[in-house]
Amino acid sequence: MKSAENKPLLEVKNLKKYFQVGKNQILKAVDDVSLDIYKGETLGLVGESGCGKSTFGRTVIQLYEPTDGRIVYDGREINGSLPSAERHGFTRKMQMIFQDPYACLNPRMKVIDIVAEGIDAHGILSGEERTKKVLELLETVGLSEEHANRFPHEFSGGQRQRVGIARALAVNPEFVICDEPISALDVSIQAQVINLLKELQEKRGLTYLFIAHDLSMVKHISDRIGVMYLGAMVELADSESLFEAPLHPYTQALLSAIPIPDPDVEKSRSRIMLEGSLPNPVNLKEGCRFASRCPYAEQLCKEKTPEMKEVRPGHFAACHKAM
Amino acid sequence: MDELFVKAYVDESEKEHIARPNLTALQDGWLRLKKNKAAVVCLFTLIAIGLLAILAPEFSRYSYKETNYDIIYQIPSMEHFFGTDQFGRDLWVRTWMGTRISLLIAFVAALLDLTLGVTYGAVSALAGGKVDAVMQRIIEVLVGIPHLIIVILLMMVMPAGIWTIVVALSITGWVNMARLVRGSILKLKNQEFVLAARVLGTSTAGIIWKHLIPNTVGVIVINAMFTIPSAIFTEAFLSFIGIGMQEPKASLGVLINNGYQVLRNFPHVLIFPAIVIVLIMVCFSILGDGLRDALDPRMRK
Numbered sequence: 001m002k003s004a005e006n007k008p009l010l011e012v013k014n015l016k017k018y019f020q021v022g023k024n025q026i027l028k029a030v031d032d033v034s035l036d037i038y039k040g041e042t043l044g045l046v047g048e049s050g051c052g053k054s055t056f057g058r059t060v061i062q063l064y065e066p067t068d069g070r071i072v073y074d075g076r077e078i079n080g081s082l083p084s085a086e087r088h089g090f091t092r093k094m095q096m097i098f099q100d101p102y103a104c105l106n107p108r109m110k111v112i113d114i115v116a117e118g119i120d121a122h123g124i125l126s127g128e129e130r131t132k133k134v135l136e137l138l139e140t141v142g143l144s145e146e147h148a149n150r151f152p153h154e155f156s157g158g159q160r161q162r163v164g165i166a167r168a169l170a171v172n173p174e175f176v177i178c179d180e181p182i183s184a185l186d187v188s189i190q191a192q193v194i195n196l197l198k199e200l201q202e203k204r205g206l207t208y209l210f211i212a213h214d215l216s217m218v219k220h221i222s223d224r225i226g227v228m229y230l231g232a233m234v235e236l237a238d239s240e241s242l243f244e245a246p247l248h249p250y251t252q253a254l255l256s257a258i259p260i261p262d263p264d265v266e267k268s269r270s271r272i273m274l275e276g277s278l279p280n281p282v283n284l285k286e287g288c289r290f291a292s293r294c295p296y297a298e299q300l301c302k303e304k305t306p307e308m309k310e311v312r313p314g315h316f317a318a319c320h321k322a323m
Numbered sequence: 324m325d326e327l328f329v330k331a332y333v334d335e336s337e338k339e340h341i342a343r344p345n346l347t348a349l350q351d352g353w354l355r356l357k358k359n360k361a362a363v364v365c366l367f368t369l370i371a372i373g374l375l376a377i378l379a380p381e382f383s384r385y386s387y388k389e390t391n392y393d394i395i396y397q398i399p400s401m402e403h404f405f406g407t408d409q410f411g412r413d414l415w416v417r418t419w420m421g422t423r424i425s426l427l428i429a430f431v432a433a434l435l436d437l438t439l440g441v442t443y444g445a446v447s448a449l450a451g452g453k454v455d456a457v458m459q460r461i462i463e464v465l466v467g468i469p470h471l472i473i474v475i476l477l478m479m480v481m482p483a484g485i486w487t488i489v490v491a492l493s494i495t496g497w498v499n500m501a502r503l504v505r506g507s508i509l510k511l512k513n514q515e516f517v518l519a520a521r522v523l524g525t526s527t528a529g530i531i532w533k534h535l536i537p538n539t540v541g542v543i544v545i546n547a548m549f550t551i552p553s554a555i556f557t558e559a560f561l562s563f564i565g566i567g568m569q570e571p572k573a574s575l576g577v578l579i580n581n582g583y584q585v586l587r588n589f590p591h592v593l594i595f596p597a598i599v600i601v602l603i604m605v606c607f608s609i610l611g612d613g614l615r616d617a618l619d620p621r622m623r624k
Contacts, residue, residue, distance in 0.1 A: 091524035
């Protein structure tokens with residue numbers, strides 16, 4: 001789906017988001033992450049809990065003020081001093097689907113008002129037309145008219161997540177950040193939601209940033225995949241290339257952890273077991289973040305932070321030893 | 324075995340069907356309040372007390388300050404429903420006049436809670452940082468000063484009476500509400516549905532009115548319902564110890580004070596105002612509890 005001559009829809013350059021967690025203690029949740037997302041593609045972002053992938057998504061969509069770096073959307077820089085009217089207009093282009101289907105819908109609002117929130121905020125439609133549009137959106141996500149006047153708690157997890165998707169679609173966005181949209185759902189419902197997202201992408205030409213930690217699901221939906229570790233991007237490649245020949249030792253360990261749905265193969269599967277645990281992300285020192293757990297770490301890794309480099313065409317990795 | 328089980332027919336469109344009937348929030352709330360018998364009884368008791376307080380003095384032949392020394396300390400009769408006091412004043416009229424004062428205090432306390440308390444708490448929670456810190460220190464200072472001292476100090480600059488009590492209430496009465504609202508908004512403001520609203524471009528005012536306040540209604544209602552009896556009690560207490568309402572004005576506290584002095588000989592002077600004040604306070608508490616449950620769409624069975 002991605003083509004080289006295509007101009008990126010979203011360019012993120014050296015994005016940093018630091019949180020002050022105490023006196024002289026800085027949590028570098030996102031540290032110097034750069035990536036491009038092209039129109040119509042799905043970029044998967046994986047990493048273990050607390051690696052900063054959600055923070056990255058929220059910073060891109062302006063829920064957090066970035067500490068440093070640039071976010072360029074469609075040739076226009078969107079962070080920093082964007083006039084408030086333009087910022088408001090921008091919310092129609094980029095939307096987000098949230099992780100927790102139980103927390104992402106206001107329990108006091110009816111589904112019709114939840115879905116219409118974006119329509120109301122931008123004053124797009126009113127009265128009859130608004131209702132019509134909401135019903136149309138509900139139908140798109142596989143719900144019906146009878147659900148419009150219900151409260152969220154009457155729905156199942158999968159249904160709620162679809163309401164969340166309908167809400168994001170109400171403003172006709174071009175770019176949707178899916179922040180672990182399936183991790184809180186039952187496996188049987190996950191496929192339903194994933195297929196819905198794929199179908200919507202085809203019909204509406206959406207671009208996704210798909211944040212998740214379920215690797216097989218990410219492989220299924222993504223064109224390209226970025227791997228994050230402790231706030232930094234360690235590898236970025238086409239999903240096939242990444243799964244076939246991962247370059248970064250962390251990615252290798254991560255991929256070896258995917259269970260194989262065949263008991264015979266699963267029995268003989270070899271896993272790369274990482275030593276130690278995730279280091280404290282507060283006040284990180286210079287050097288490769290993965291060095292403390294990396295089986296191949298050398299003196300150089302502990303002294304110098306590796307840069308992202310293009311090891312193979314379109315396959316980037318941040319590792320001194322990758323070649 | 325096979326013939327025992329037949330594959331059930333499942334209509335695809337029925338899969339997503341929700342069985343319970345569709346109701347608006349208000350209908351639903353009322354339905355659930357109705358199930359709580361105690362709360363309904365309290366609601367109607369309060370309505371009855373309110374109507375009596377408004378109407379009884381208007382339709383009586385007697386006035387609350389009209390004295391008649393020929394009929395002092397009469398026991399309840401058809402002429403004087405609640406009897407008369409030491410000046411021969413009709414206690415029926417005086418009790419309901421006193422109830423008016425109590426209900427006025429209740430109204431003022433609730434109004435202050437809902438306006439000043441809710442706004443202060445919401446602003447403090449949303450502004451965060453230094454603003455929040457300063458606003459919370461102000462509240463801590465206000466909490467630190469005992470209520471009684473504020474009233475006594477106010478007496479030095481203002482005449483004793485209902486307005487002094489109202490002013491005293493406005494200084495500290497809303498503090499609890501502000502703290503509770505701040506707490507629940509702090510909890511809510513980083514919830515995903517609020518983030519979703521921000522992502523969708525909803526204005527700050529929209530977020531407050533559509534997302535934050537409706538989700539704190541339970542806290543607000545229950546706290547207002549508990550502030551009301553405590554405000555009523557404060558007024559009655561101040562009047563009872565003689566620094567609230569002054570004779571010949573009637574308030575439940577003044578009436579109870581009068582009755583308590585002659586309790587052994589004429590208990591009816593004490594009993595009626597005491598019953599009314601107990602009813603008001605208990606009813607507000609039980610109704611508050613019922614309302615909190617009824618207004619929360621998640622609490623239903």
